[in-house]
Amino acid sequence: MERLLGGPPIRTVTVDGEAAEFLTDPVLVRRVLVKDGRHYGKGELFQKARILSRAGLLAQDDAQHRHYRRLAHPYLRTAAVAGHVPVMEEIARDTVASWRPGQPVDIQAQMCRAASGIALNTLFGALPRETSHMLGEHLAALSWEMIRKPLYGKATRWRKPSQRLATAFSAFRSLLVSCVAGRVNSPDDTAGYLSALLTDTGRGTVAALSTDQVCDEAVMMLTAATVTTASVMSWALYLLAEDPLVEEKVLKDLAQTAGWDAGAPSGHGHGPPGYALRFLMEVLRLYPPVWLTCRKALAEVTLGERVLPAGTHVMFSSYLLHRDPDRYPDPHRFDPDRWLTTRPTGQDASYIPFGAGARGCVGEVFAWKELETLLGAVAREWQLTVPPGSRVRAAPHTTLHPERLLMVPHPR
Known part of the structure:
Protein backbone atom coordinates (compact mmCIF):
# COMPACT_ATOMS: atom_id res chain seq x y z
CA MET A 1 0.00 0.00 0.00
CA GLU A 2 2.87 2.39 0.75
CA ARG A 3 3.89 2.25 -2.91
CA LEU A 4 1.05 4.70 -3.49
CA LEU A 5 3.15 7.38 -1.79
CA GLY A 6 5.52 7.48 -4.73
CA GLY A 7 2.83 8.08 -7.32
CA PRO A 8 0.65 11.01 -8.36
CA PRO A 9 -1.29 12.90 -5.65
CA ILE A 10 -4.59 11.61 -7.11
CA ARG A 11 -4.80 8.09 -8.49
CA THR A 12 -7.78 6.03 -9.63
CA VAL A 13 -8.12 2.74 -7.75
CA THR A 14 -10.77 0.04 -7.54
CA VAL A 15 -12.35 -1.18 -4.31
CA ASP A 16 -14.66 -4.17 -4.53
CA GLY A 17 -15.26 -3.42 -8.21
CA GLU A 18 -16.01 0.28 -7.72
CA ALA A 19 -13.74 3.09 -8.89
CA ALA A 20 -12.45 5.69 -6.45
CA GLU A 21 -9.92 8.51 -6.47
CA PHE A 22 -7.14 7.88 -3.93
CA LEU A 23 -5.40 10.95 -2.44
CA THR A 24 -1.87 10.95 -1.04
CA ASP A 25 -1.35 14.74 -0.87
CA PRO A 26 -2.17 15.98 2.68
CA VAL A 27 -3.07 19.42 1.31
CA LEU A 28 -5.72 17.90 -0.96
CA VAL A 29 -7.00 15.69 1.86
CA ARG A 30 -7.45 18.73 4.08
CA ARG A 31 -9.30 20.45 1.24
CA VAL A 32 -11.75 17.55 1.12
CA LEU A 33 -12.20 17.44 4.90
CA VAL A 34 -12.16 21.13 5.76
CA LYS A 35 -12.15 23.82 3.07
CA ASP A 36 -14.56 22.06 0.72
CA GLY A 37 -16.03 19.72 3.30
CA ARG A 38 -19.61 20.81 2.54
CA HIS A 39 -19.22 19.38 -0.97
CA TYR A 40 -18.46 15.88 0.31
CA GLY A 41 -20.64 13.39 2.17
CA LYS A 42 -19.87 10.08 3.84
CA GLY A 43 -18.49 7.57 1.37
CA GLU A 44 -20.19 4.23 0.90
CA LEU A 45 -17.32 1.89 -0.04
CA PHE A 46 -16.65 0.86 3.55
CA GLN A 47 -20.22 1.01 4.86
CA LYS A 48 -21.27 -2.44 3.59
CA ALA A 49 -22.89 -4.72 6.17
CA ARG A 50 -22.32 -2.24 8.97
CA ILE A 51 -24.84 -2.49 11.76
CA LEU A 52 -24.43 1.01 13.14
CA SER A 53 -26.81 3.96 13.17
CA ARG A 54 -27.67 5.73 9.92
CA ALA A 55 -29.19 8.66 11.79
CA GLY A 56 -27.72 11.08 14.32
CA LEU A 57 -23.96 11.61 14.05
CA LEU A 58 -23.61 9.24 11.10
CA ALA A 59 -26.39 10.87 9.08
CA GLN A 60 -25.58 11.76 5.48
CA ASP A 61 -27.54 15.00 5.82
CA ASP A 62 -25.26 17.79 7.06
CA ALA A 63 -27.98 19.57 9.02
CA GLN A 64 -28.84 16.39 10.92
CA HIS A 65 -25.19 15.63 11.57
CA ARG A 66 -24.55 19.14 12.91
CA HIS A 67 -27.62 18.97 15.13
CA TYR A 68 -26.52 15.78 16.87
CA ARG A 69 -22.93 16.95 17.03
CA ARG A 70 -24.13 19.99 18.99
CA LEU A 71 -26.26 17.71 21.14
CA ALA A 72 -23.23 15.55 22.04
CA HIS A 73 -20.79 18.41 22.55
CA PRO A 74 -21.74 19.36 26.14
CA TYR A 75 -20.83 15.83 27.25
CA LEU A 76 -17.51 15.77 25.40
CA ARG A 77 -16.12 19.28 25.84
CA THR A 78 -13.08 19.98 28.01
CA ALA A 79 -14.92 20.83 31.22
CA ALA A 80 -17.12 17.73 31.01
CA VAL A 81 -14.12 15.48 30.28
CA ALA A 82 -12.34 16.78 33.37
CA GLY A 83 -15.37 15.72 35.40
CA HIS A 84 -15.21 12.22 33.91
CA VAL A 85 -11.66 11.55 35.10
CA PRO A 86 -12.54 9.93 38.49
CA VAL A 87 -14.83 7.43 36.73
CA MET A 88 -12.19 6.73 34.09
CA THR A 95 -9.56 -3.63 34.98
CA VAL A 96 -5.88 -4.04 35.80
CA ALA A 97 -6.63 -5.25 39.34
CA SER A 98 -8.11 -8.44 37.86
CA TRP A 99 -4.76 -9.43 36.29
CA ARG A 100 -2.54 -12.04 37.93
CA PRO A 101 1.28 -12.03 37.87
CA GLY A 102 2.68 -14.31 35.20
CA GLN A 103 -0.70 -15.20 33.72
CA PRO A 104 -1.04 -14.08 30.07
CA VAL A 105 -3.89 -11.70 29.32
CA ASP A 106 -5.56 -10.89 26.01
CA ILE A 107 -4.74 -7.20 25.96
CA GLN A 108 -7.27 -6.29 23.27
CA ALA A 109 -10.11 -7.98 25.12
CA GLN A 110 -9.06 -6.26 28.33
CA MET A 111 -8.88 -2.86 26.67
CA CYS A 112 -12.31 -3.45 25.11
CA ARG A 113 -13.63 -4.18 28.59
CA ALA A 114 -12.08 -1.04 30.11
CA ALA A 115 -13.09 1.25 27.25
CA SER A 116 -16.65 -0.08 27.18
CA GLY A 117 -17.05 0.55 30.90
CA ILE A 118 -15.72 4.09 30.56
CA ALA A 119 -17.98 4.87 27.59
CA LEU A 120 -21.08 3.55 29.32
CA ASN A 121 -20.53 5.25 32.66
CA THR A 122 -19.42 8.64 31.36
CA LEU A 123 -21.49 9.20 28.24
CA PHE A 124 -24.69 7.55 29.38
CA GLY A 125 -24.82 8.41 33.06
CA ALA A 126 -24.73 6.38 36.23
CA LEU A 127 -26.27 2.93 35.90
CA PRO A 128 -27.13 0.29 38.48
CA ARG A 129 -23.99 -1.79 39.08
CA GLU A 130 -25.46 -5.04 37.73
CA THR A 131 -26.88 -3.30 34.65
CA SER A 132 -23.58 -1.55 34.01
CA HIS A 133 -21.66 -4.82 34.30
CA MET A 134 -23.96 -6.69 31.91
CA LEU A 135 -24.00 -3.88 29.35
CA GLY A 136 -20.23 -3.53 29.62
CA GLU A 137 -19.57 -7.22 29.02
CA HIS A 138 -21.86 -7.31 25.99
CA LEU A 139 -20.47 -4.05 24.62
CA ALA A 140 -16.92 -5.38 24.98
CA ALA A 141 -17.90 -8.55 23.07
CA LEU A 142 -19.61 -6.54 20.33
CA SER A 143 -16.65 -4.17 20.05
CA TRP A 144 -14.17 -7.03 19.68
CA GLU A 145 -16.23 -8.47 16.83
CA MET A 146 -16.47 -5.02 15.21
CA ILE A 147 -12.71 -4.53 15.47
CA ARG A 148 -12.09 -7.75 13.57
CA LYS A 149 -14.69 -7.13 10.86
CA PRO A 150 -13.07 -6.87 7.40
CA LEU A 151 -13.33 -3.40 5.92
CA TYR A 152 -13.38 -4.41 2.25
CA GLY A 153 -12.66 -7.34 -0.04
CA LYS A 154 -14.26 -10.74 -0.49
CA ALA A 155 -15.07 -11.15 3.19
CA THR A 156 -17.44 -8.16 3.08
CA ARG A 157 -19.51 -9.34 0.14
CA TRP A 158 -22.01 -11.26 2.17
CA ARG A 159 -25.24 -9.41 2.76
CA LYS A 160 -25.45 -10.02 6.51
CA PRO A 161 -22.90 -9.64 9.32
CA SER A 162 -21.02 -12.72 10.49
CA GLN A 163 -22.92 -14.89 12.95
CA ARG A 164 -20.67 -13.89 15.87
CA LEU A 165 -21.06 -10.20 15.08
CA ALA A 166 -24.83 -10.50 14.60
CA THR A 167 -25.19 -12.38 17.88
CA ALA A 168 -23.08 -9.88 19.81
CA PHE A 169 -25.00 -6.96 18.31
CA SER A 170 -28.38 -8.50 19.10
CA ALA A 171 -27.40 -9.31 22.70
CA PHE A 172 -26.08 -5.82 23.42
CA ARG A 173 -28.89 -3.98 21.67
CA SER A 174 -31.57 -6.01 23.48
CA LEU A 175 -30.10 -5.04 26.85
CA LEU A 176 -29.78 -1.43 25.76
CA VAL A 177 -33.42 -1.34 24.59
CA SER A 178 -34.51 -2.41 28.07
CA CYS A 179 -32.35 0.28 29.62
CA VAL A 180 -33.69 2.98 27.28
CA ALA A 181 -37.29 1.86 27.78
CA GLY A 182 -36.96 2.57 31.48
CA ARG A 183 -35.95 6.16 30.77
CA VAL A 184 -38.28 7.12 27.93
CA ASN A 185 -41.01 8.45 30.20
CA SER A 186 -38.72 9.79 32.92
CA PRO A 187 -35.36 10.75 31.45
CA ASP A 188 -32.74 11.73 34.02
CA ASP A 189 -31.09 15.07 33.32
CA THR A 190 -27.82 13.67 34.71
CA ALA A 191 -27.86 10.66 32.37
CA GLY A 192 -25.58 12.21 29.79
CA TYR A 193 -25.92 11.89 26.04
CA LEU A 194 -28.62 9.23 26.30
CA SER A 195 -30.88 11.64 28.17
CA ALA A 196 -30.16 14.34 25.61
CA LEU A 197 -31.22 12.02 22.80
CA LEU A 198 -34.42 11.03 24.60
CA THR A 199 -35.48 14.60 25.36
CA ASP A 200 -34.45 16.07 22.00
CA THR A 201 -37.36 17.44 19.98
CA GLY A 202 -35.40 18.14 16.81
CA ARG A 203 -34.84 21.51 15.26
CA GLY A 204 -35.73 23.09 11.95
CA THR A 205 -35.79 20.35 9.31
CA VAL A 206 -34.23 17.82 11.70
CA ALA A 207 -36.80 15.45 13.19
CA ALA A 208 -36.33 13.94 16.61
CA LEU A 209 -35.09 10.36 16.65
CA SER A 210 -37.52 7.54 17.33
CA THR A 211 -36.81 5.27 20.31
CA ASP A 212 -35.37 2.66 17.94
CA GLN A 213 -33.12 5.29 16.37
CA VAL A 214 -32.00 6.44 19.82
CA CYS A 215 -30.95 2.86 20.54
CA ASP A 216 -29.08 2.66 17.23
CA GLU A 217 -27.34 5.96 17.95
CA ALA A 218 -26.36 4.73 21.40
CA VAL A 219 -24.93 1.51 19.93
CA MET A 220 -22.94 3.53 17.39
CA MET A 221 -21.56 6.01 19.93
CA LEU A 222 -20.60 3.38 22.48
CA THR A 223 -19.09 0.98 19.95
CA ALA A 224 -17.11 3.69 18.18
CA ALA A 225 -15.71 4.95 21.48
CA THR A 226 -14.73 1.44 22.51
CA VAL A 227 -13.15 0.01 19.35
CA THR A 228 -10.89 2.98 18.66
CA THR A 229 -9.61 3.28 22.24
CA ALA A 230 -9.05 -0.47 22.55
CA SER A 231 -7.04 -0.59 19.33
CA VAL A 232 -4.84 2.39 20.23
CA MET A 233 -4.19 1.17 23.77
CA SER A 234 -3.27 -2.31 22.54
CA TRP A 235 -0.57 -0.80 20.31
CA ALA A 236 0.54 1.54 23.10
CA LEU A 237 1.08 -1.28 25.60
CA TYR A 238 2.86 -3.41 23.02
CA LEU A 239 5.21 -0.58 22.00
CA LEU A 240 5.86 0.25 25.65
CA ALA A 241 6.96 -3.34 26.25
CA GLU A 242 9.19 -3.34 23.16
CA ASP A 243 11.47 -0.51 24.33
CA PRO A 244 12.56 -0.36 28.01
CA LEU A 245 14.04 3.13 27.56
CA VAL A 246 10.74 4.48 26.21
CA GLU A 247 8.91 2.73 29.05
CA GLU A 248 11.23 4.33 31.62
CA LYS A 249 10.64 7.79 30.18
CA VAL A 250 6.87 7.32 30.10
CA LEU A 251 6.82 6.18 33.73
CA LYS A 252 8.98 9.11 34.80
CA ASP A 253 6.73 11.59 33.02
CA LEU A 254 3.57 10.05 34.47
CA ALA A 255 5.07 10.26 37.95
CA GLN A 256 6.07 13.91 37.57
CA THR A 257 2.90 15.29 36.04
CA ALA A 258 -0.73 15.32 37.04
CA GLY A 259 -1.84 14.84 33.45
CA TRP A 260 -1.99 17.28 30.58
CA ASP A 261 -4.70 19.80 30.02
CA ALA A 262 -7.62 18.04 28.35
CA GLY A 263 -8.26 21.19 26.36
CA ALA A 264 -4.95 20.94 24.50
CA PRO A 265 -4.50 17.22 23.88
CA SER A 266 -2.88 17.31 20.45
CA GLY A 267 0.24 19.22 21.28
CA HIS A 268 -1.16 22.61 20.22
CA GLY A 269 -0.68 24.11 23.67
CA HIS A 270 2.21 26.31 24.84
CA GLY A 271 5.58 24.57 24.97
CA PRO A 272 6.45 21.05 23.87
CA PRO A 273 4.16 18.20 24.94
CA GLY A 274 5.34 15.97 27.79
CA TYR A 275 6.89 12.59 27.07
CA ALA A 276 3.78 10.49 27.81
CA LEU A 277 1.75 12.64 25.42
CA ARG A 278 4.50 12.46 22.79
CA PHE A 279 4.45 8.69 23.21
CA LEU A 280 0.70 8.51 22.54
CA MET A 281 0.97 10.94 19.64
CA GLU A 282 3.56 8.65 18.07
CA VAL A 283 1.39 5.57 18.66
CA LEU A 284 -1.44 7.33 16.83
CA ARG A 285 0.89 8.39 14.04
CA LEU A 286 1.99 4.85 13.27
CA TYR A 287 -1.27 3.06 14.10
CA PRO A 288 -4.29 5.36 13.62
CA PRO A 289 -7.38 3.26 14.36
CA VAL A 290 -9.41 4.78 11.51
CA TRP A 291 -6.76 4.06 8.91
CA LEU A 292 -8.77 4.28 5.67
CA THR A 293 -11.54 6.77 4.88
CA CYS A 294 -13.92 7.41 2.01
CA ARG A 295 -15.90 10.52 1.09
CA LYS A 296 -18.31 11.04 -1.82
CA ALA A 297 -18.60 14.20 -3.92
CA LEU A 298 -22.11 15.64 -3.55
CA ALA A 299 -21.67 17.85 -6.62
CA GLU A 300 -19.06 18.37 -9.30
CA VAL A 301 -15.81 19.37 -7.57
CA THR A 302 -12.35 20.48 -8.62
CA LEU A 303 -9.57 18.73 -6.73
CA GLY A 304 -6.05 19.65 -7.70
CA PRO A 336 8.18 10.09 20.48
CA ASP A 337 10.81 12.83 20.50
CA ARG A 338 10.09 13.70 16.88
CA TRP A 339 7.17 15.69 18.34
CA LEU A 340 9.62 18.09 20.00
CA THR A 341 10.29 19.64 16.61
CA THR A 342 7.38 18.34 14.51
CA ARG A 343 4.09 19.84 15.60
CA PRO A 344 0.61 19.38 14.11
CA THR A 345 -0.16 22.72 12.45
CA GLY A 346 -3.60 22.19 10.97
CA GLN A 347 -2.37 23.54 7.64
CA ASP A 348 -2.64 20.13 5.99
CA ALA A 349 -3.74 16.59 6.80
CA SER A 350 -0.32 15.12 7.54
CA TYR A 351 -1.48 14.18 11.08
CA ILE A 352 -5.18 13.33 11.39
CA PRO A 353 -5.64 10.44 13.84
CA PHE A 354 -9.10 11.85 14.67
CA GLY A 355 -9.94 13.20 11.24
CA ALA A 356 -10.52 16.91 10.64
CA LEU A 374 -5.58 3.91 30.83
CA LEU A 375 -1.86 4.21 30.06
CA GLY A 376 -1.16 5.44 33.58
CA ALA A 377 -3.31 2.78 35.25
CA VAL A 378 -1.52 -0.05 33.46
CA ALA A 379 2.05 1.29 33.42
CA ARG A 380 2.14 2.21 37.11
CA GLU A 381 0.98 -1.24 38.26
CA TRP A 382 2.35 -3.68 35.71
CA GLN A 383 5.28 -4.29 33.42
CA LEU A 384 4.01 -6.18 30.39
CA THR A 385 6.04 -8.54 28.25
CA VAL A 386 5.29 -10.45 25.07
CA PRO A 387 5.74 -14.24 25.35
CA PRO A 388 8.95 -15.46 23.66
CA GLY A 389 8.48 -16.37 20.02
CA SER A 390 5.37 -14.22 19.60
CA ARG A 391 5.08 -12.19 16.42
CA VAL A 392 2.67 -9.28 16.55
CA ARG A 393 1.26 -8.22 13.19
CA ALA A 394 -1.02 -5.39 12.19
CA ALA A 395 -4.52 -6.39 11.08
CA PRO A 396 -6.16 -3.77 8.82
CA HIS A 397 -9.81 -4.45 9.60
CA THR A 398 -12.46 -1.99 10.82
CA THR A 399 -9.65 -0.56 12.94
CA ARG A 412 6.09 -3.13 39.40
Missing part, protein backbone atom coordinates in the same frame (compact mmCIF):
# COMPACT_ATOMS: atom_id res chain seq x y z
CA GLU A 89 -9.57 6.11 36.78
CA GLU A 90 -11.82 3.80 38.80
CA ILE A 91 -12.70 1.63 35.80
CA ALA A 92 -9.07 1.53 34.65
CA ARG A 93 -7.92 0.44 38.13
CA ASP A 94 -10.61 -2.23 38.35
CA GLU A 305 -5.98 19.52 -11.47
CA ARG A 306 -8.90 17.11 -11.68
CA VAL A 307 -12.60 17.82 -12.14
CA LEU A 308 -14.60 15.08 -10.42
CA PRO A 309 -18.31 14.53 -11.19
CA ALA A 310 -20.92 14.25 -8.48
CA GLY A 311 -20.98 10.80 -6.92
CA THR A 312 -17.21 10.25 -7.21
CA HIS A 313 -15.73 8.32 -4.32
CA VAL A 314 -12.63 9.96 -2.84
CA MET A 315 -10.37 7.90 -0.57
CA PHE A 316 -7.37 8.62 1.64
CA SER A 317 -5.45 6.80 4.33
CA SER A 318 -4.21 8.38 7.56
CA TYR A 319 -1.88 5.38 7.82
CA LEU A 320 -0.12 6.53 4.63
CA LEU A 321 -0.27 10.24 5.39
CA HIS A 322 1.38 9.58 8.75
CA ARG A 323 4.21 7.61 7.11
CA ASP A 324 5.10 10.10 4.40
CA PRO A 325 8.92 10.47 4.52
CA ASP A 326 8.63 14.05 3.26
CA ARG A 327 6.80 14.94 6.50
CA TYR A 328 8.29 12.35 8.85
CA PRO A 329 11.99 11.47 8.35
CA ASP A 330 12.61 7.76 8.96
CA PRO A 331 8.83 7.33 9.09
CA HIS A 332 8.75 3.72 10.32
CA ARG A 333 10.87 4.45 13.38
CA PHE A 334 8.94 4.82 16.64
CA ASP A 335 10.28 8.08 18.01
CA GLY A 357 -13.25 19.35 9.75
CA ALA A 358 -16.96 19.28 10.44
CA ARG A 359 -17.07 15.47 10.52
CA GLY A 360 -13.91 14.96 12.55
CA CYS A 361 -14.17 12.91 15.74
CA VAL A 362 -16.46 14.73 18.15
CA GLY A 363 -14.88 12.83 21.06
CA GLU A 364 -11.22 13.74 20.46
CA VAL A 365 -10.70 15.55 23.77
CA PHE A 366 -12.43 12.69 25.58
CA ALA A 367 -10.23 10.13 23.81
CA TRP A 368 -6.94 11.81 24.72
CA LYS A 369 -7.84 11.92 28.41
CA GLU A 370 -9.06 8.31 28.32
CA LEU A 371 -5.82 7.13 26.69
CA GLU A 372 -3.75 8.99 29.27
CA THR A 373 -5.79 7.48 32.11
CA LEU A 400 -5.91 -1.05 12.55
CA HIS A 401 -5.26 -3.41 15.45
CA PRO A 402 -2.78 -6.11 16.47
CA GLU A 403 -3.85 -9.42 14.95
CA ARG A 404 -3.30 -11.18 18.26
CA LEU A 405 -1.78 -9.72 21.41
CA LEU A 406 -1.22 -11.84 24.50
CA MET A 407 0.96 -10.17 27.13
CA VAL A 408 2.27 -11.32 30.51
CA PRO A 409 1.89 -8.90 33.45
CA HIS A 410 4.63 -8.56 36.09
CA PRO A 411 4.10 -6.36 39.18
